[in-house]
Amino acid sequence: MKRIFLFLSLLLISLDADARIGLVTLPRREAVQLTIYNSADLTLVRERRTLTLAKGKNRLEFSWANTLIDPTSVQFDAVSNTDKVELIDISFPAQAPNALVWTIESEVSGEVIVEISYFTSGLTWSADYEATADKGGKKLSLNSFVKATNNSGEDYDGAQVRLIVGTIHLVEDISELANRGARPIPPPVLNRARAMMMPEAVASSVGLGGIFSADSEEPPEIIREGLSEYFIYTVSGEHSVPNTWAVRWLNFSQSDIDIENFYRYEEGRYNEPRRFFKLKNDEAHKLGKEPLPDGRIEVFQVREDGTRAFLGKTISKYVPVGEWWEIDLGADPDVIVKPKLMRREIDDVEFDSDGDPSGWKVIETWLIEVLNSRTDAIAIEIDRNFDGDFTLSQNVEKEKYDFDTVRFKRSLGGGESEKIEYTVTYRKGTLIKR
Amino acid sequence: MKFDYRLPVLIAVLAVASAYYNVTRRAVPPGITQEEHFKRAEELHSKILREDGSIDKNKVREALAEYKLALDASDLRLSAKSHIGAGQMNILEGDTSAAIAEWKNVSVILPGDFESLRAMKSIADAMKENGQKEDAKEWYKKIVSEFGDSKLPQAMEVIVNSTRKEMN
Numbered sequence: 001m002k003r004i005f006l007f008l009s010l011l012l013i014s015l016d017a018d019a020r021i022g023l024v025t026l027p028r029r030e031a032v033q034l035t036i037y038n039s040a041d042l043t044l045v046r047e048r049r050t051l052t053l054a055k056g057k058n059r060l061e062f063s064w065a066n067t068l069i070d071p072t073s074v075q076f077d078a079v080s081n082t083d084k085v086e087l088i089d090i091s092f093p094a095q096a097p098n099a100l101v102w103t104i105e106s107e108v109s110g111e112v113i114v115e116i117s118y119f120t121s122g123l124t125w126s127a128d129y130e131a132t133a134d135k136g137g138k139k140l141s142l143n144s145f146v147k148a149t150n151n152s153g154e155d156y157d158g159a160q161v162r163l164i165v166g167t168i169h170l171v172e173d174i175s176e177l178a179n180r181g182a183r184p185i186p187p188p189v190l191n192r193a194r195a196m197m198m199p200e201a202v203a204s205s206v207g208l209g210g211i212f213s214a215d216s217e218e219p220p221e222i223i224r225e226g227l228s229e230y231f232i233y234t235v236s237g238e239h240s241v242p243n244t245w246a247v248r249w250l251n252f253s254q255s256d257i258d259i260e261n262f263y264r265y266e267e268g269r270y271n272e273p274r275r276f277f278k279l280k281n282d283e284a285h286k287l288g289k290e291p292l293p294d295g296r297i298e299v300f301q302v303r304e305d306g307t308r309a310f311l312g313k314t315i316s317k318y319v320p321v322g323e324w325w326e327i328d329l330g331a332d333p334d335v336i337v338k339p340k341l342m343r344r345e346i347d348d349v350e351f352d353s354d355g356d357p358s359g360w361k362v363i364e365t366w367l368i369e370v371l372n373s374r375t376d377a378i379a380i381e382i383d384r385n386f387d388g389d390f391t392l393s394q395n396v397e398k399e400k401y402d403f404d405t406v407r408f409k410r411s412l413g414g415g416e417s418e419k420i421e422y423t424v425t426y427r428k429g430t431l432i433k434r
Numbered sequence: 435m436k437f438d439y440r441l442p443v444l445i446a447v448l449a450v451a452s453a454y455y456n457v458t459r460r461a462v463p464p465g466i467t468q469e470e471h472f473k474r475a476e477e478l479h480s481k482i483l484r485e486d487g488s489i490d491k492n493k494v495r496e497a498l499a500e501y502k503l504a505l506d507a508s509d510l511r512l513s514a515k516s517h518i519g520a521g522q523m524n525i526l527e528g529d530t531s532a533a534i535a536e537w538k539n540v541s542v543i544l545p546g547d548f549e550s551l552r553a554m555k556s557i558a559d560a561m562k563e564n565g566q567k568e569d570a571k572e573w574y575k576k577i578v579s580e581f582g583d584s585k586l587p588q589a590m591e592v593i594v595n596s597t598r599k600e601m602n
Contacts, residue, residue, distance in 0.1 A: 065480055072548040075588040089596035090589065091559055092552055094522035095489065097479040100589070103596075 034241065035162045036125045036148055038293065043123035043152070045069075047116050048079065055109040057088075062116070063099035067153035073119040076102055080113040122152030123241070125163045127295030128248065129316060131327065133277065135302050137261035137376075140277060144251040144292070146222065146233055150241045158238040161249075165293045165318075166230035222251045224290045231291055254286050265337040266383040272331040273380065275311075279327075281319045292319040299329055336371040337382060342421075350430055359430030368420040372412040382408040386424060389432045393423040468507035468516075475500035475519055482526070489526055498523035505539075514540045514549045521556065530564045541580075548590060551581055555593050558600070574600040 035044040078085035084107035128145040221236040260278040282288040300308040312330040319325045343365040350359040401407040478497035501520035507513045521536035540553035558573035574597045
């Protein structure tokens, strides 16, 4: 298997004499920060290492072979002795593919802390949600997870992970964003390995062919902060994100969220009535602290015996603060909606001077049969779409949803059925009024 | 009785056709894409430095051959990288002029690109190493004229800045 080949080696070479003095393989990264964007396959990596430099010119080799690092983005900056250490040249050694050599002029002899940053692809993150409704379908418990997946070709140990929600436009914007409100790379701490599985997958990670334990003893805290159109999640602590593995952390957990439990039917869009949970991303629903990134959601409901029944899995769209969130639970065969065309006639035909029909009305009578064969009561929305200039009969309870959609809202008890009958008149040709 | 030539002629024609088919078909080696040649070259390239710091010349020659097979790839970036790799192998073989010839192709294939800057810098550095100081200066000037007015990432800007010093 191809494994990492991102390595740094310090070639202490006197350039004037052009003779190698020594080759030193550097110790592991002391700190690394990953800023992962979910709207583009791009991650900003900032890593810190301590180099032992000789006074004068030093050469430092950086290789990106077998990784997805963008070599044009590689940047070298001294963090200590900033005014005494300068990057003066970059060259490309013949003996190594995909490598560059920095020539560093140092006025000091000894340890210098440097930061090396670059963009890489192959590191992505996504959101996962786990929702559990109570027995009555009135309250919801919501667990939100964030998951980072590494296929970049490089292992990252002891990494601080920052996840960006929001659309990016240019690479330059990413760099700017990454530096705005950026936290310093945390100081190194001892790697506390553990091999402990947690039942709710908190701070656990799922990789290809196994389970990988996160570093910290406690589930990490996700620190959330908004930056205008962007939102940053910073996962507290340090984490290992090995190549080909995925790591998942609990973002937040909230219980007792009020939800509306309803069904919706729309011919042409849904072939069968679909069940939805509806809640708003606001304080009244004990949410609203942050936008909810798009991701997968698994929904359960508590049974009478206290166990959980799996209701379905779906993809959730991005939900900004203050917006409604409708969670689609899929079709429910226990709720049936059957629209039937009962009568269709043409009336009020007008003719032009040639005797051809120029305007007429089409009058249709529809009967919608709604059956709730569940034992509990349901609320259902039935959307009907109409083309052109139309008028609906007044003697039926309805509401206008938009320009060409009318919504029939009904509540049915367990085992109840209802028939909705309406007449629609379409005006055609010269009879069209709008 | 008159000898009937038709059967021997038919057999001869079939034998020739069969031989022609076998020669033409079997002469074509199993298909290896240029990307695979490039990958082989990179694999060899990454192993040419022995643990004692010496260069494995056999691997250099093998890598050079593999890079050459990928030179005219339709993927321009692959082609440019193959020219860069072939040039690096030429340098390790001690043939600077062949290396420079390879690297010159890169700025034609991917003008304005990082790979192009990388190749131009390698040409200038190789000429300087080879004692061709005036020629090297021309290439440093060329780098500055091509990349000097652009807003560049540090990885490219440092090269251009160091090049400005080399011009004088």
